[in-house]
Amino acid sequence: MTGPDWVRDAVFYQIFPDRFARGDGPVDAEAPTRDNFLGGDLDGIGAHLGHLRELGITALYLTPIFAARTNHRYDTIDYLSIDPMLGDERTFALLVEHAHAHGIKVVLDAVFHHCGDGHPAFQDVLAHGPASPYVNWFHFQQFEPEPVYLTCSGCQYLPKLNVTNPEVRDHLFAAVDKWTGLGIDGWRLDVPYMMDNLPFWRRFQQHVKAIDPDLYVVAEVWEAATDWTRGDTSDGAMNYRLRDAILGFVTDHRLGGEWLARELETISGEIGAAGGLMLNLLGSHDTERLLTRCGGEPHAARFALGLLMAAQGAPMIYYGDEIGMRGFNDPDCRRAMVWDQDRWDHDTLTWLKRLTRLRREHVALRRGDESTVTASENVIVRARSHPEETVLVLANRGNAAERLAVGTGTGRDLITGEQVKLGAVAVHPWEVRFVRPD
Known part of the structure; x- marks a missing residue:
């Protein structure tokens, strides 16, 4: 299996930028909602690269950082600009430079299935209707008596992009060119399965690999990842199927070790030779937190982390799981990162550092068959x-x-x-x- 070789040795860490840290201190501690901003920024991430290095992290996945209107920023209004609440282009370039100096690669979120309703092209269509030069950038079904168009998951503020339009592809690929030119190491594809357009993702993969074959392209996939592990659309996928298997075994005593063994064999068959390029996880900004899923039992969370670090593929830690943060699904799983070490679960942190050290020291845990x-x-x-x-x-x-x-x-x-x-x-x-x- 081809693909960027560095991924096979990587340990990833996912950050939701608004909730992690800011350059002048911790983010606001108020309870997260779907709409509030807590003030995290790129300088804050850069200030805590030492924490990541001590944890054994070698790659960083950032949820969207481009200009948008929401705290999650999956509603892009400008693919060519950093959201000013996070910083600017120079701030981002310095973050990439400093991350690389710490031995940490940087992967960005490619939100190309849809944009935000604040995107200038969409606003032009709303203003001028069928006469807009951007009318074919989207999937409008009617304009009168009110606009009707395709969206992401029924969210009216997330209009679906028409990626069969060469102008749209050029617009998105211009963003790819700009940010890879600043030294990033890969792209995570947001909801690529919703696009129902594998030819676009094949074009995307070809475009990225023409820039640098060592760039990592990983698809968000919740079901069988077969279409996303052949190398033509992406290098690998987020392994939510593995998450379901590990946490099923850990939290549901009706599902025993024999069941887990069968599930792992099935997942391996779905993935094929891309096993070493999968992005394995136990939690993300789209799920309840690991400790919460484990019933608030730290020993169960540590047990799950042991299984995660033992699996073929690159493990990923969601920010705060290393110190025992809790949270139900969105928005509760997106709480402010806790930087008060008196509130940390140091046993879990120590265990996770031990696990990442084992992976570094033993090639079988990084590159072995399973x-x-x-x-x-x-x-x-x-x-x-x-x-x-x-x-x-x-x-x-x-x-x-x-x-x-x-x-x-x-x-x-x-x-x-x-x-x-x-x-x-x-x-x-x-x-x-x-x-x-x-």
Whole structure:
């Protein structure tokens, strides 16, 4: 499988810019709503790159940063300008430069299925109707007695773009050219499946790869990712299917280890050879937070993080999950980042740092093939196999210890350094162990 090789070694971190930090201090602490702004900006992100580096992050995915009217900025009004509440072009260029100096790549959100109703082209159509030179940039169905047009998910402020129009494609690709020219490392495709236009995304992929084949293109996909993992439309996909599988096992005792093993095998079949280029996640700005999904139980959240970091593909941490932030779905999952360390879950933070270190130190956890060794009601054992080494991942979600036979001879626990007998490895309740056979 071709694609940018750096992704196979990456650990991503997702930031919702309005809620992370601002250059002169924390963002406002008021409760998030669908409409309020809390004041995060690009300088604030840059001020906390050290936190990301200490966490083991090597790539950053930013939700939209272009000029818009909402706090989420999925309603673009100017693809060629940074939203002034976040900074300007120079601010962004410095952020990319400083991120790269920290060994962190930067991926932006490509919101090309729709724009915002404040976009000048859309406003021109509203003003001039069928006489507007931009009338074919959108999907208008009528103008009288009131305009009717296609949108994203029925949101009238998100008019759907007509990407079959060469002028629209040129407009969007001009943005691609500008921001890749400032040194970004890839694009996340917003709702590409809603466009029902794979030829556009093939053109997009060709355009991006002509600039630099090392740029990463990853599609937002919630179902089977087959159309987005062949390399012609994108390099890989956001692995929401893996999220569902891991969290199903962690939170629903009707779904045991054997079920998880089958789900992982199915997902692997859907993805094919693109497994190492998937963007794996347990939470995002579109879901409830990890700790909330795990019933507020930190040990369950840490268990899920262990399984995430053991899976083939690049793991992604949603801002704040590393310190135990809580939140139900939008807007609650978009609370202000907590920078008061007295309120952090330091056990989860330490565990996550340990996991990212394991990935750095063991090529099998980054680039190894994966398979199930054994599975039962509360247990799953996965093998990550690479020509240089094999790492066994033993996970027990039960409330009683298990003693597992996973081979012969001895091995070494990669976290504790303890030597273990592979014929009887003890795994405590809600524990994930990483064992390298001798």
